[in-house]
Amino acid sequence: MDRQQVDNAGGGNAAPGTVPGPPRLYIDACQCIGCAVCADVCSYQAMRMEVLQPLPEWDESACVRCGECQEQCPTAAIILSLDCA
Numbered sequence: 001m002d003r004q005q006v007d008n009a010g011g012g013n014a015a016p017g018t019v020p021g022p023p024r025l026y027i028d029a030c031q032c033i034g035c036a037v038c039a040d041v042c043s044y045q046a047m048r049m050e051v052l053q054p055l056p057e058w059d060e061s062a063c064v065r066c067g068e069c070q071e072q073c074p075t076a077a078i079i080l081s082l083d084c085a
Helices: 003-008 037-041 068-072
Strands: 024-027 078-081
Touching: 037 068, 068 078
Parallel strands: none
Antiparallel strands: 024 078
16 A cells, blocks of 8 residues: 555545554444344344344444445445544
């Protein structure tokens, strides 16, 4: 990775010269309707709905950060980001 790539890695919130960690997944509790689409589309079983829980659980170690859950979420409740929003 050259200096230009390092300086621009992670978008505008990364400190110059730093390399951010892997993207994090956030679930907006106000947007999530508990439909389980994210769990249904995840090929790696990184998202799952537990009985009587309103939000899906994310298994960070199983997630490959492909973004399929984010793309398929009908309410845009899933955010895959390098930023700590």
